[in-house]
Amino acid sequence: xAELFVPDTLGEAIGFLADHPGAALPVAGGTDLVxxxxxxxxxxxxxxxMSPLRSLAGVDLDxxxxxxxxxxxxxxxxxxxVLGRRAAAxxxxxxxxxxxxxxxxxxxxxxxxxATPSAEMPPALLVHDAVAEITGPGGERSIPLAELFAGPGxxxxxxxxxxxxxxxxxxxxxxxxxxxxxxxxxxxDLAGVGVAASVEVEGAxxxxxxxxxxxxxxxxLPVGEAADAVVGxxxxxxxxxxxxxxASAACSPISDAxxxxxxxxxxxxxxxxxxxxxxxxRATGSWPEGVPAPVNGVFRRDDR
Amino acid sequence: MRIELSVxxxxxxxxxxxxxxxLDLLRDVLGLTGTKxxxxxxxxxxxxxxxxxxxxxxCLQLAFQVKGREVTTIEGVQQAGGLDEIQAAFVSNGAAxxxxxxxxxxxxxxxxxxxxxxxxxxxxxxxxxxxxxxCTGYNKIVDAVLQAAHDRAGRAGNSxxxxxxxxxxxxxxx
Numbered sequence: 488x489a490e491l492f493v494p495d496t497l498g499e500a501i502g503f504l505a506d507h508p509g510a511a512l513p514v515a516g517g518t519d520l521v522x523x524x525x526x527x528x529x530x531x532x533x534x535x536x537m538s539p540l541r542s543l544a545g546v547d548l549d550x551x552x553x554x555x556x557x558x559x560x561x562x563x564x565x566x567x568x569v570l571g572r573r574a575a576a577x578x579x580x581x582x583x584x585x586x587x588x589x590x591x592x593x594x595x596x597x598x599x600x601x602a603t604p605s606a607e608m609p610p611a612l613l614v615h616d617a618v619a620e621i622t623g624p625g626g627e628r629s630i631p632l633a634e635l636f637a638g639p640g641x642x643x644x645x646x647x648x649x650x651x652x653x654x655x656x657x658x659x660x661x662x663x664x665x666x667x668x669x670x671x672x673x674x675x676d677l678a679g680v681g682v683a684a685s686v687e688v689e690g691a692x693x694x695x696x697x698x699x700x701x702x703x704x705x706x707x708l709p710v711g712e713a714a715d716a717v718v719g720x721x722x723x724x725x726x727x728x729x730x731x732x733x734a735s736a737a738c739s740p741i742s743d744a745x746x747x748x749x750x751x752x753x754x755x756x757x758x759x760x761x762x763x764x765x766x767x768x769r770a771t772g773s774w775p776e777g778v779p780a781p782v783n784g785v786f787r788r789d790d791r
Numbered sequence: 792m793r794i795e796l797s798v799x800x801x802x803x804x805x806x807x808x809x810x811x812x813x814l815d816l817l818r819d820v821l822g823l824t825g826t827k828x829x830x831x832x833x834x835x836x837x838x839x840x841x842x843x844x845x846x847x848x849x850c851l852q853l854a855f856q857v858k859g860r861e862v863t864t865i866e867g868v869q870q871a872g873g874l875d876e877i878q879a880a881f882v883s884n885g886a887a888x889x890x891x892x893x894x895x896x897x898x899x900x901x902x903x904x905x906x907x908x909x910x911x912x913x914x915x916x917x918x919x920x921x922x923x924x925x926c927t928g929y930n931k932i933v934d935a936v937l938q939a940a941h942d943r944a945g946r947a948g949n950s951x952x953x954x955x956x957x958x959x960x961x962x963x964x965x
Binding site: 489490493517534538585586592674675 | 808
Protein backbone atom coordinates (compact mmCIF):
# COMPACT_ATOMS: atom_id res chain seq x y z
CA UNK A 488 0.00 0.00 0.00
CA ALA A 489 1.23 3.41 -0.96
CA GLU A 490 2.19 6.04 1.58
CA LEU A 491 1.23 9.67 1.26
CA PHE A 492 3.36 12.79 0.91
CA VAL A 493 1.54 16.12 1.09
CA PRO A 494 3.75 18.98 -0.11
CA ASP A 495 3.22 22.61 0.85
CA THR A 496 4.93 23.98 -2.24
CA LEU A 497 5.68 23.01 -5.83
CA GLY A 498 9.37 22.84 -4.88
CA GLU A 499 8.66 20.28 -2.15
CA ALA A 500 6.63 18.16 -4.54
CA ILE A 501 9.39 18.22 -7.15
CA GLY A 502 12.07 17.47 -4.57
CA PHE A 503 10.17 14.48 -3.25
CA LEU A 504 9.39 13.11 -6.73
CA ALA A 505 13.04 13.54 -7.77
CA ASP A 506 14.22 11.73 -4.64
CA HIS A 507 11.88 8.79 -5.30
CA PRO A 508 12.13 8.15 -9.05
CA GLY A 509 9.69 5.50 -10.18
CA ALA A 510 8.39 5.00 -6.63
CA ALA A 511 6.45 8.24 -6.13
CA LEU A 512 3.60 9.33 -8.39
CA PRO A 513 1.76 12.65 -8.32
CA VAL A 514 -2.01 12.38 -7.83
CA ALA A 515 -4.39 15.15 -8.87
CA GLY A 516 -8.00 14.16 -9.69
CA GLY A 517 -7.17 10.48 -9.34
CA THR A 518 -9.65 9.30 -11.99
CA ASP A 519 -6.94 7.40 -13.88
CA LEU A 520 -4.47 6.70 -11.08
CA VAL A 521 -6.96 5.12 -8.66
CA UNK A 522 -8.03 2.67 -11.38
CA UNK A 523 -4.41 2.02 -12.38
CA UNK A 524 -3.41 1.21 -8.81
CA UNK A 525 -6.43 -1.09 -8.38
CA UNK A 526 -5.59 -3.03 -11.53
CA UNK A 527 -1.87 -3.14 -10.74
CA UNK A 528 -0.98 -1.10 -13.82
CA UNK A 529 0.61 1.44 -11.46
CA UNK A 530 2.28 0.35 -8.22
CA UNK A 531 3.38 3.54 -6.48
CA UNK A 532 5.11 3.32 -3.11
CA UNK A 533 4.31 6.98 -2.54
CA UNK A 534 1.46 9.20 -3.64
CA UNK A 535 2.31 12.89 -3.83
CA UNK A 536 -0.85 14.93 -3.36
CA MET A 537 -1.13 17.76 -5.86
CA SER A 538 -4.27 19.28 -4.34
CA PRO A 539 -2.45 21.71 -2.00
CA LEU A 540 -0.82 23.38 -5.02
CA ARG A 541 -3.82 25.56 -5.71
CA SER A 542 -1.90 28.11 -7.76
CA LEU A 543 -1.66 25.47 -10.51
CA ALA A 544 -5.45 25.52 -10.98
CA GLY A 545 -7.30 28.09 -13.03
CA VAL A 546 -7.41 29.83 -16.37
CA ASP A 547 -5.70 33.17 -16.92
CA LEU A 548 -6.08 35.31 -20.06
CA ASP A 549 -3.38 37.75 -21.15
CA UNK A 550 -3.94 39.18 -24.63
CA UNK A 551 -3.77 36.33 -27.11
CA UNK A 552 -2.32 33.87 -24.61
CA UNK A 553 -4.54 31.91 -22.29
CA UNK A 554 -2.74 29.97 -19.59
CA UNK A 555 -4.45 26.85 -18.31
CA UNK A 556 -3.08 25.62 -15.00
CA UNK A 557 -2.31 21.89 -14.97
CA UNK A 558 -4.67 21.33 -12.04
CA UNK A 559 -7.63 23.01 -13.75
CA UNK A 560 -10.57 20.62 -13.69
CA UNK A 561 -12.03 19.50 -17.02
CA UNK A 562 -15.42 20.79 -15.84
CA UNK A 563 -13.94 24.27 -15.37
CA UNK A 564 -12.72 24.22 -18.98
CA UNK A 565 -16.15 23.09 -20.14
CA UNK A 566 -17.90 25.97 -18.36
CA UNK A 567 -15.33 28.74 -18.97
CA UNK A 568 -17.00 31.56 -20.92
CA VAL A 569 -13.76 32.94 -22.37
CA LEU A 570 -12.76 29.53 -23.67
CA GLY A 571 -16.26 29.09 -25.06
CA ARG A 572 -15.87 32.22 -27.18
CA ARG A 573 -12.21 31.92 -28.16
CA ALA A 574 -11.21 28.26 -27.92
CA ALA A 575 -14.37 26.33 -28.75
CA ALA A 576 -12.40 23.15 -29.50
CA UNK A 577 -11.34 22.94 -25.85
CA UNK A 578 -14.88 23.28 -24.57
CA UNK A 579 -16.12 20.70 -27.07
CA UNK A 580 -13.38 18.27 -26.05
CA UNK A 581 -14.09 18.86 -22.36
CA UNK A 582 -17.84 18.36 -22.59
CA UNK A 583 -17.56 14.86 -24.08
CA UNK A 584 -14.91 13.63 -21.65
CA UNK A 585 -16.29 11.01 -19.24
CA UNK A 586 -19.30 12.22 -17.28
CA UNK A 587 -20.09 15.33 -15.24
CA UNK A 588 -18.78 13.43 -12.21
CA UNK A 589 -15.48 12.55 -13.90
CA UNK A 590 -15.08 16.09 -15.27
CA UNK A 591 -15.52 17.53 -11.77
CA UNK A 592 -12.53 15.46 -10.65
CA UNK A 593 -10.18 15.01 -13.62
CA UNK A 594 -7.64 17.72 -14.43
CA UNK A 595 -6.21 18.98 -17.71
CA UNK A 596 -2.69 18.08 -16.58
CA UNK A 597 -3.77 14.57 -15.65
CA UNK A 598 -5.48 14.07 -19.00
CA UNK A 599 -2.21 15.04 -20.71
CA UNK A 600 0.27 13.23 -18.46
CA UNK A 601 -1.65 9.95 -18.50
CA ALA A 602 -0.85 10.07 -22.23
CA THR A 603 -3.77 7.96 -23.40
CA PRO A 604 -3.71 8.08 -27.24
CA SER A 605 -7.48 8.68 -27.31
CA ALA A 606 -7.45 11.48 -24.70
CA GLU A 607 -9.78 14.33 -25.59
CA MET A 608 -7.80 17.39 -24.54
CA PRO A 609 -4.53 16.97 -26.52
CA PRO A 610 -5.90 17.45 -30.07
CA ALA A 611 -7.96 20.47 -28.96
CA LEU A 612 -4.94 22.01 -27.23
CA LEU A 613 -2.61 21.23 -30.15
CA VAL A 614 -4.69 23.27 -32.63
CA HIS A 615 -4.32 26.23 -30.26
CA ASP A 616 -0.51 25.99 -30.40
CA ALA A 617 -0.31 24.71 -26.82
CA VAL A 618 2.96 24.73 -24.92
CA ALA A 619 3.80 22.47 -21.99
CA GLU A 620 5.34 24.43 -19.12
CA ILE A 621 7.38 22.05 -17.01
CA THR A 622 9.14 22.54 -13.70
CA GLY A 623 11.67 20.08 -12.37
CA PRO A 624 14.81 19.74 -10.26
CA GLY A 625 16.77 21.48 -13.04
CA GLY A 626 14.41 24.46 -13.22
CA GLU A 627 11.75 25.40 -15.72
CA ARG A 628 11.44 24.54 -19.39
CA SER A 629 8.79 24.88 -22.08
CA ILE A 630 8.20 22.56 -25.02
CA PRO A 631 5.56 22.38 -27.73
CA LEU A 632 2.80 20.19 -26.32
CA ALA A 633 3.27 17.54 -29.04
CA GLU A 634 6.74 16.85 -27.62
CA LEU A 635 5.28 15.87 -24.23
CA PHE A 636 3.96 12.57 -25.60
CA ALA A 637 6.35 9.64 -26.03
CA GLY A 638 3.87 6.82 -26.65
CA PRO A 639 0.79 5.21 -25.12
CA GLY A 640 0.93 5.99 -21.39
CA UNK A 641 4.39 7.54 -21.68
CA UNK A 642 5.56 11.16 -21.57
CA UNK A 643 8.94 12.81 -22.02
CA UNK A 644 8.88 14.17 -18.45
CA UNK A 645 12.07 13.41 -16.53
CA UNK A 646 11.95 12.09 -12.95
CA UNK A 647 10.85 14.89 -10.64
CA UNK A 648 9.41 17.00 -13.43
CA UNK A 649 5.83 18.23 -13.26
CA UNK A 650 3.65 19.76 -15.93
CA UNK A 651 2.55 23.05 -14.37
CA UNK A 652 0.65 24.97 -17.07
CA UNK A 653 -0.46 24.81 -20.67
CA UNK A 654 -0.47 28.23 -22.36
CA UNK A 655 -2.47 28.30 -25.59
CA UNK A 656 -2.98 30.89 -28.29
CA UNK A 657 -6.49 32.29 -28.59
CA UNK A 658 -6.81 34.77 -31.48
CA UNK A 659 -8.74 37.87 -30.47
CA UNK A 660 -10.82 37.86 -33.64
CA UNK A 661 -11.05 36.09 -36.97
CA UNK A 662 -10.14 32.75 -35.45
CA UNK A 663 -12.20 29.65 -34.83
CA UNK A 664 -11.70 26.07 -33.68
CA UNK A 665 -13.65 22.87 -33.29
CA UNK A 666 -13.32 19.37 -31.77
CA UNK A 667 -15.34 16.44 -33.08
CA UNK A 668 -15.23 12.77 -32.28
CA UNK A 669 -16.59 9.41 -33.27
CA UNK A 670 -17.71 7.09 -30.51
CA UNK A 671 -19.83 3.98 -30.20
CA UNK A 672 -21.89 5.59 -27.41
CA UNK A 673 -22.75 9.27 -27.10
CA UNK A 674 -21.32 9.57 -23.59
CA UNK A 675 -19.10 7.70 -21.14
CA ASP A 676 -16.98 6.44 -24.01
CA LEU A 677 -13.46 6.95 -25.28
CA ALA A 678 -12.96 8.46 -28.70
CA GLY A 679 -12.69 6.01 -31.60
CA VAL A 680 -11.46 9.02 -33.53
CA GLY A 681 -10.91 12.53 -32.17
CA VAL A 682 -10.31 15.47 -34.50
CA ALA A 683 -9.54 19.09 -33.72
CA ALA A 684 -9.15 21.92 -36.21
CA SER A 685 -8.55 25.65 -36.05
CA VAL A 686 -8.34 28.35 -38.68
CA GLU A 687 -7.62 32.05 -38.83
CA VAL A 688 -9.03 34.14 -41.65
CA GLU A 689 -8.74 37.49 -43.38
CA GLY A 690 -12.18 38.15 -44.76
CA ALA A 691 -13.19 34.66 -45.80
CA UNK A 692 -9.72 33.48 -46.79
CA UNK A 693 -7.84 31.15 -44.50
CA UNK A 694 -4.48 32.59 -43.50
CA UNK A 695 -3.42 29.77 -41.18
CA UNK A 696 -4.86 26.46 -40.03
CA UNK A 697 -4.14 23.55 -37.69
CA UNK A 698 -5.37 19.97 -37.62
CA UNK A 699 -4.68 17.44 -34.86
CA UNK A 700 -5.91 13.88 -34.36
CA UNK A 701 -6.55 11.66 -31.35
CA UNK A 702 -6.96 7.86 -31.04
CA UNK A 703 -5.48 7.12 -34.45
CA UNK A 704 -1.75 7.01 -33.63
CA UNK A 705 0.40 6.07 -30.60
CA UNK A 706 0.43 9.77 -29.65
CA UNK A 707 -1.85 12.76 -30.31
CA LEU A 708 -0.95 13.76 -33.85
CA PRO A 709 -0.66 17.26 -35.35
CA VAL A 710 -1.03 17.01 -39.14
CA GLY A 711 0.48 20.13 -40.67
CA GLU A 712 0.08 18.97 -44.26
CA ALA A 713 -3.66 18.53 -43.77
CA ALA A 714 -4.00 22.06 -42.41
CA ASP A 715 -1.91 23.46 -45.27
CA ALA A 716 -4.49 22.17 -47.75
CA VAL A 717 -6.99 24.85 -46.71
CA VAL A 718 -4.63 27.83 -46.36
CA GLY A 719 -5.34 30.42 -49.05
CA UNK A 720 -8.78 28.99 -49.72
CA UNK A 721 -12.24 30.04 -48.58
CA UNK A 722 -12.57 26.60 -47.02
CA UNK A 723 -14.32 25.13 -50.02
CA UNK A 724 -15.68 21.61 -49.88
CA UNK A 725 -12.84 20.56 -52.19
CA UNK A 726 -10.15 22.02 -49.92
CA UNK A 727 -11.75 20.42 -46.85
CA UNK A 728 -11.85 17.04 -48.61
CA UNK A 729 -8.19 17.34 -49.56
CA UNK A 730 -7.30 18.14 -45.93
CA UNK A 731 -9.29 15.09 -44.82
CA UNK A 732 -7.52 12.85 -47.31
CA UNK A 733 -4.10 14.06 -46.16
CA ALA A 734 -4.98 13.53 -42.49
CA SER A 735 -6.27 10.07 -43.30
CA ALA A 736 -2.98 9.22 -45.00
CA ALA A 737 -0.92 10.58 -42.10
CA CYS A 738 -2.51 8.60 -39.28
CA SER A 739 -1.73 5.04 -38.18
CA PRO A 740 -4.77 3.67 -36.34
CA ILE A 741 -5.10 0.23 -34.82
CA SER A 742 -8.13 -2.06 -35.00
CA ASP A 743 -9.92 -2.59 -31.69
CA ALA A 744 -13.37 -2.59 -30.10
CA UNK A 745 -13.93 1.02 -31.18
CA UNK A 746 -13.38 0.38 -34.88
CA UNK A 747 -11.10 -1.16 -37.46
CA UNK A 748 -8.06 0.70 -38.75
CA UNK A 749 -9.70 1.12 -42.18
CA UNK A 750 -12.89 2.47 -40.68
CA UNK A 751 -10.98 4.91 -38.53
CA UNK A 752 -9.04 6.23 -41.51
CA UNK A 753 -12.28 6.94 -43.31
CA UNK A 754 -13.78 8.62 -40.25
CA UNK A 755 -10.67 10.81 -39.94
CA UNK A 756 -11.18 12.08 -43.50
CA UNK A 757 -14.82 12.95 -42.83
CA UNK A 758 -14.35 14.52 -39.39
CA UNK A 759 -11.36 16.63 -40.49
CA UNK A 760 -13.41 18.14 -43.30
CA UNK A 761 -16.33 18.85 -40.95
CA UNK A 762 -14.16 20.26 -38.14
CA UNK A 763 -12.32 22.61 -40.50
CA UNK A 764 -15.60 23.81 -41.93
CA UNK A 765 -17.07 24.51 -38.49
CA UNK A 766 -13.86 26.26 -37.38
CA UNK A 767 -14.08 28.44 -40.50
CA UNK A 768 -17.73 29.27 -39.86
CA ARG A 769 -16.71 30.39 -36.38
CA ALA A 770 -13.76 32.41 -37.64
CA THR A 771 -15.95 34.22 -40.16
CA GLY A 772 -18.65 34.95 -37.59
CA SER A 773 -21.17 32.64 -39.26
CA TRP A 774 -21.63 30.27 -36.32
CA PRO A 775 -23.75 31.35 -33.33
CA GLU A 776 -21.45 32.34 -30.49
CA GLY A 777 -21.26 29.95 -27.56
CA VAL A 778 -23.09 27.15 -29.35
CA PRO A 779 -21.11 23.91 -29.28
CA ALA A 780 -20.89 21.77 -32.40
CA PRO A 781 -22.73 18.44 -32.36
CA VAL A 782 -20.42 15.70 -31.11
CA ASN A 783 -19.70 14.31 -34.60
CA GLY A 784 -20.37 17.55 -36.47
CA VAL A 785 -23.83 16.65 -37.75
CA PHE A 786 -27.00 18.12 -36.34
CA ARG A 787 -29.71 15.59 -35.62
CA ARG A 788 -33.41 16.28 -35.68
CA ASP A 789 -33.61 16.41 -31.89
CA ASP A 790 -30.61 18.69 -31.25
CA ARG A 791 -31.65 21.89 -29.63
CA MET B 792 -3.61 10.76 7.81
CA ARG B 793 -6.17 12.45 10.02
CA ILE B 794 -8.89 14.32 8.18
CA GLU B 795 -11.88 16.37 9.16
CA LEU B 796 -14.85 16.49 6.88
CA SER B 797 -18.52 17.28 6.90
CA VAL B 798 -21.02 14.69 5.73
CA UNK B 799 -24.64 15.81 5.41
CA UNK B 800 -23.89 18.64 7.83
CA UNK B 801 -22.30 16.41 10.49
CA UNK B 802 -18.63 16.95 11.31
CA UNK B 803 -16.38 13.88 11.39
CA UNK B 804 -12.74 13.40 12.26
CA UNK B 805 -11.21 10.14 11.06
CA UNK B 806 -7.83 8.55 10.42
CA UNK B 807 -7.67 7.44 6.76
CA UNK B 808 -5.13 5.36 4.85
CA UNK B 809 -3.77 7.01 1.67
CA UNK B 810 -5.45 4.59 -0.71
CA UNK B 811 -8.96 4.43 0.69
CA UNK B 812 -11.65 6.15 -1.30
CA UNK B 813 -14.49 8.35 -0.20
CA LEU B 814 -16.79 5.41 -1.01
CA ASP B 815 -14.91 3.16 1.45
CA LEU B 816 -15.01 5.89 4.05
CA LEU B 817 -18.73 6.52 3.70
CA ARG B 818 -19.83 2.89 3.64
CA ASP B 819 -17.33 1.03 5.80
CA VAL B 820 -16.19 3.66 8.28
CA LEU B 821 -19.20 5.96 8.65
CA GLY B 822 -21.85 3.29 7.95
CA LEU B 823 -23.63 5.35 5.31
CA THR B 824 -24.55 2.56 2.91
CA GLY B 825 -26.99 4.52 0.76
CA THR B 826 -24.11 5.31 -1.59
CA LYS B 827 -23.65 2.21 -3.73
CA UNK B 828 -20.57 0.18 -4.54
CA UNK B 829 -20.88 -0.37 -8.29
CA UNK B 830 -18.22 -0.71 -10.98
CA UNK B 831 -15.30 0.86 -9.06
CA UNK B 832 -14.03 2.33 -12.33
CA UNK B 833 -16.05 5.55 -12.45
CA UNK B 834 -18.27 4.31 -15.25
CA UNK B 835 -21.63 3.54 -13.62
CA UNK B 836 -22.27 6.49 -11.30
CA UNK B 837 -23.92 4.39 -8.56
CA UNK B 838 -21.49 5.87 -6.02
CA UNK B 839 -22.22 9.51 -6.95
CA UNK B 840 -22.12 11.97 -4.03
CA UNK B 841 -21.82 15.75 -3.92
CA UNK B 842 -18.46 17.20 -2.94
CA UNK B 843 -18.83 20.90 -2.11
CA UNK B 844 -22.07 20.69 -4.08
CA UNK B 845 -20.57 19.14 -7.23
CA UNK B 846 -21.24 15.53 -8.24
CA UNK B 847 -18.24 13.17 -8.13
CA UNK B 848 -17.84 9.40 -8.26
CA UNK B 849 -16.82 8.49 -4.73
CA CYS B 850 -15.21 5.21 -5.91
CA LEU B 851 -12.36 7.20 -7.51
CA GLN B 852 -12.22 10.05 -5.00
CA LEU B 853 -9.35 9.50 -2.60
CA ALA B 854 -10.57 10.10 0.94
CA PHE B 855 -7.58 12.16 2.08
CA GLN B 856 -8.37 14.75 -0.60
CA VAL B 857 -11.78 15.34 1.01
CA LYS B 858 -10.08 16.92 4.01
CA GLY B 859 -11.98 20.02 5.13
CA ARG B 860 -14.67 19.59 2.48
CA GLU B 861 -18.40 19.08 2.52
CA VAL B 862 -19.97 15.83 1.34
CA THR B 863 -23.66 15.26 0.65
CA THR B 864 -24.94 11.71 0.24
CA ILE B 865 -28.38 10.29 -0.47
CA GLU B 866 -28.93 10.16 3.31
CA GLY B 867 -28.61 13.95 3.36
CA VAL B 868 -31.17 14.97 0.77
CA GLN B 869 -34.42 14.24 2.55
CA GLN B 870 -36.36 17.18 3.89
CA ALA B 871 -37.71 17.49 7.41
CA GLY B 872 -41.13 16.46 6.13
CA GLY B 873 -39.84 13.31 4.39
CA LEU B 874 -38.71 12.76 0.82
CA ASP B 875 -37.47 15.73 -1.15
CA GLU B 876 -39.00 16.56 -4.55
CA ILE B 877 -36.61 14.41 -6.55
CA GLN B 878 -37.03 11.37 -4.32
CA ALA B 879 -40.80 11.79 -4.33
CA ALA B 880 -40.87 12.16 -8.12
CA PHE B 881 -38.82 8.97 -8.53
CA VAL B 882 -41.46 7.17 -6.48
CA SER B 883 -44.47 8.66 -8.24
CA ASN B 884 -43.00 8.12 -11.74
CA GLY B 885 -41.90 4.54 -11.13
CA ALA B 886 -38.33 5.61 -11.85
CA ALA B 887 -36.77 2.83 -9.77
CA UNK B 888 -36.94 -0.88 -10.37
CA UNK B 889 -34.10 -2.70 -8.62
CA UNK B 890 -33.09 0.67 -7.17
CA UNK B 891 -29.34 0.15 -7.19
CA UNK B 892 -28.64 3.12 -9.47
CA UNK B 893 -31.23 5.33 -7.77
CA UNK B 894 -29.09 7.03 -5.09
CA UNK B 895 -26.51 8.02 -7.72
CA UNK B 896 -29.21 9.16 -10.14
CA UNK B 897 -30.81 11.31 -7.44
CA UNK B 898 -27.51 12.89 -6.41
CA UNK B 899 -26.69 13.75 -10.05
CA UNK B 900 -30.19 15.21 -10.42
CA UNK B 901 -29.79 17.22 -7.19
CA UNK B 902 -26.65 18.82 -8.63
CA UNK B 903 -28.40 19.59 -11.92
CA UNK B 904 -31.43 21.26 -10.32
CA UNK B 905 -29.17 23.28 -8.05
CA UNK B 906 -27.69 25.07 -11.09
CA UNK B 907 -30.51 24.62 -13.64
CA UNK B 908 -33.91 25.06 -12.05
CA UNK B 909 -35.86 24.28 -15.19
CA UNK B 910 -33.77 21.90 -17.29
CA UNK B 911 -34.70 20.63 -20.75
CA UNK B 912 -34.90 16.93 -21.39
CA UNK B 913 -31.56 17.11 -23.21
CA UNK B 914 -29.93 18.82 -20.22
CA UNK B 915 -31.29 16.13 -17.92
CA UNK B 916 -29.99 13.34 -20.14
CA UNK B 917 -26.57 14.98 -20.32
CA UNK B 918 -26.45 15.52 -16.55
CA UNK B 919 -27.38 11.87 -15.94
CA UNK B 920 -25.21 10.44 -18.72
CA UNK B 921 -22.66 9.22 -16.17
CA UNK B 922 -25.30 7.21 -14.31
CA UNK B 923 -26.14 3.82 -15.76
CA UNK B 924 -29.44 2.05 -15.17
CA UNK B 925 -29.71 -1.57 -16.26
CA CYS B 926 -33.38 -2.25 -15.60
CA THR B 927 -35.82 0.66 -15.43
CA GLY B 928 -34.68 2.33 -18.62
CA TYR B 929 -34.10 6.04 -18.66
CA ASN B 930 -37.43 7.51 -19.74
CA LYS B 931 -39.13 7.30 -16.37
CA ILE B 932 -36.03 8.68 -14.70
CA VAL B 933 -36.07 11.68 -17.05
CA ASP B 934 -39.80 12.08 -16.35
CA ALA B 935 -39.09 12.07 -12.63
CA VAL B 936 -36.47 14.81 -12.88
CA LEU B 937 -38.75 16.95 -15.07
CA GLN B 938 -41.50 16.50 -12.50
CA ALA B 939 -39.16 17.30 -9.61
CA ALA B 940 -37.99 20.51 -11.31
CA HIS B 941 -41.62 21.51 -11.75
CA ASP B 942 -42.51 20.65 -8.14
CA ARG B 943 -39.47 22.44 -6.76
CA ALA B 944 -40.25 25.58 -8.75
CA GLY B 945 -43.78 25.43 -7.40
CA ARG B 946 -42.58 25.05 -3.83
CA ALA B 947 -40.23 28.00 -4.23
CA GLY B 948 -43.11 30.10 -5.55
CA ASN B 949 -41.32 30.57 -8.86
CA SER B 950 -43.24 30.77 -12.07
CA UNK B 951 -40.40 29.24 -14.09
CA UNK B 952 -42.79 27.26 -16.21
CA UNK B 953 -46.52 26.98 -16.07
CA UNK B 954 -46.37 24.03 -18.43
CA UNK B 955 -46.86 20.66 -16.79
CA UNK B 956 -43.79 18.49 -17.28
CA UNK B 957 -43.67 16.27 -20.31
CA UNK B 958 -40.97 14.63 -22.29
CA UNK B 959 -39.83 15.93 -25.66
CA UNK B 960 -40.53 13.51 -28.48
CA UNK B 961 -37.00 12.41 -29.32
CA UNK B 962 -34.36 12.39 -26.65
CA UNK B 963 -30.61 12.43 -26.75
CA UNK B 964 -29.22 8.93 -26.71
CA UNK B 965 -27.27 8.31 -23.55
